[in-house]
Structure formats: structure tokens, C-alpha cells
Amino acid sequence: MSDTSYYKHHVFFCLNTRDDGRPCCTDHNAEAAQQYAKKRCKELGINGEGKVRINKAGCLDRCEEGPVLVVYPEGTWYTFVDNSDIDEIIESHLVGGKVVERLKI
Amino acid sequence: MSDTSYYKHHVFFCLNTRDDGRPCCTDHNAEAAQQYAKKRCKELGINGEGKVRINKAGCLDRCEEGPVLVVYPEGTWYTFVDNSDIDEIIESHLVGGKVVERLKI
Numbered sequence: 001m002s003d004t005s006y007y008k009h010h011v012f013f014c015l016n017t018r019d020d021g022r023p024c025c026t027d028h029n030a031e032a033a034q035q036y037a038k039k040r041c042k043e044l045g046i047n048g049e050g051k052v053r054i055n056k057a058g059c060l061d062r063c064e065e066g067p068v069l070v071v072y073p074e075g076t077w078y079t080f081v082d083n084s085d086i087d088e089i090i091e092s093h094l095v096g097g098k099v100v101e102r103l104k105i
Numbered sequence: 106m107s108d109t110s111y112y113k114h115h116v117f118f119c120l121n122t123r124d125d126g127r128p129c130c131t132d133h134n135a136e137a138a139q140q141y142a143k144k145r146c147k148e149l150g151i152n153g154e155g156k157v158r159i160n161k162a163g164c165l166d167r168c169e170e171g172p173v174l175v176v177y178p179e180g181t182w183y184t185f186v187d188n189s190d191i192d193e194i195i196e197s198h199l200v201g202g203k204v205v206e207r208l209k210i
Contacts, residue, residue: 005180012117012162049166056163057117061154072177075110 005073007053013069016059025066078103112158115177121164130171183208
């Protein structure tokens with residue numbers, strides 16, 4: 001049941017905030033990273049239908065591995081530390097189609 | 106660059122709220138539908154790793170076609186009117202693996 005994907009790469013950042021003591025992605029500046037990714041994709045002109053969409057998401061339930069993002073339809077999960085990691089995911093994976101193995105979870 | 110998907114079906118409901126006059130998914134009770142879907146998948150025991158995840162998402166940018174949800178990794182987009190549509194998507198697509206053509210966008 002595959003379709004041509006509406007977005008070539010649809011990226012979801014977990015932006016959940018927990019207050020129950022479990023770790024959560026927003027402990028790690030996930031929101032700033034999502035905003036940075038969105039801005040960079042616009043600057044690169046790769047955002048939009050048939051191209052890339054950077055989205056906010058609720059809890060993706062991989063909290064202990066956070067911060068996390070997932071790229072669909074390929075289903076590649078990443079963690080990241082700072083904007084240079086986000087840059088590498090954008091340039092290697094979203095632009096170049098090559099998974100960043102060192103950030104993959 | 107395909108991987109075995111962490112979730113067999115990862116469902117994202119657009120829960121964006123707009124105040125700029127454009128239509129938005131939360132005009133159509135998308136939040137209640139997302140909560141309903143989450144509850145039903147738990148009741149059916151189909152939620153969790155290797156199975157189904159029902160997620161909230163920010164604006165998926167198909168506002169004029171809303172309310173919308175997308176199921177990954179297959180990349181199937183749906184609209185819906187009420188909980189009976191959500192039930193049909195759960196039973197046919199998430200449980201049975203069969204796309205609900207009448208709700209597909």
C-alpha cells in the first residue's frame with residue numbers, strides 16, 4: 001500500500017515535556033533544534049510539497065534515547081546534540097539521501 | 106536506506122490551531138479524534154513498539170484538506186469527519202493493513 005510520498009522527507013521532532021521525572025526531549029533543547037532545522041531548510045529552499053517538511057510532534061515514546069527525531073517515509077531515527085548535528089542530518093540525509101550512521105538510533 | 110520501522114504504523118494527527126483566517130485542523134475536533142484513536146488503540150492492545158503509535162503533530166500544512174492525519178512509513182494521508190471514520194481507519198488500515206480509499210486524500 002505504498003504511495004508516492006506527499007513529502008519526500010517528513011521530519012518529526014519530539015517536543016514532549018515531562019514532569020514525572022522521566023527524561024524528555026525538551027530537556028535537551030529539542031524545540032530550538034526544530035526551529036533551527038525549519039529555518040535552515042527554508043534557507044536551502046528544500047521545504048515544501050514533494051520536498052522536506054520539518055514538524056513538531058508530541059511524545060514519540062523513545063524518551064530515554066532523547067532528544068529524538070524521525071524521518072519518514074524511510075523511518076530513520078536520530079538523536080542529536082547541537083546544531084552541527086542538525087546541519088549534518090540536513091546536508092547528508094535530507095539533501096544527499098545518505099543516512100548519518102553516527103547519529104542513528 | 107530503509108530500516109525495519111520502529112513502529113509498524115506511526116500515525117500523526119495535525120493539531121495545529123490557526124488564528125490567521127486560514128482553515129485549520131483543530132476547527133474540526135482533531136484533538137478529540139486523536140485522543141479517541143489513542144484510547145481505541147490501547148483498548149485493542151495494538152499500541153507500542155513494533156505496533157501502532159498515535160501521535161500529536163504540529164501543522165502538517167495541508168490545512169485546506171483538513172482535518173488530516175498521516176500514517177507512516179506507508180505515507181497514507183486521510184481526512185475524517187467523526188469517530189466512526191477513525192474506527193474504520195483503525196480497523197481497516199492499522200489492524201487489517203487495508204487502505205480506506207474513501208477517506209484517503
